[in-house]
Amino acid sequence: MCLVGCLSKMTKRVSLVITIRVATVKITKIDHIHVYVENIEPAERWYQEVLGFSRDDSLYFWFEQGGPLVIRNNGASLSLFLRKNQHPGHTVAFAVEAAAFFSLVPALNAKSIPFTVCDHDVSMSVYFKDLSDNKIELTSYEYLQAKLLLENVV
DSSP, X not given: OHHHHHHXXXXXXXXXXXXXXXXXXXEEEEEEXXXXXXXXXXXXXXXXXXXXXXXXXXXXXXXXXXXXXXXXXXXXXXXXXXXXXXXXXXXXXXXXXXXXXXXXXXXXXXXXXXXXXXXXXXXXXXXXXXXXXXXXXXXXXXXXXXXHHHHXXX
């Protein structure tokens, strides 16, 4: 009995508190999805005839510079890219306010997640991958604010 009594007196409850840092990025909407196609013109026509998408003329300069052709249908937006070496798959782009980058970049760094920052002249984006190698883009059209913020946190 002494053993049981002595052990119970010696046993102490130990609590371990683990703090997990969670990024507080507020996603406002899915901004666009990258779609890789074999030929831009037939793809644009197909999305127009089948799903009612139309060219976003305000972003046509991206296509003229070798980037995507952006097509829209109300709030839905697709960026049609000419497939070069990309495997079938897509990039999901989430729209965020510029301030979201302030918490996103430290969270990516804390988790050792590689990322790239891209200046699109009208928006700023941060690109990274999830655990399954899916491509994620967070983009803000609050261009000047996002640009200044990213220059200071990267």
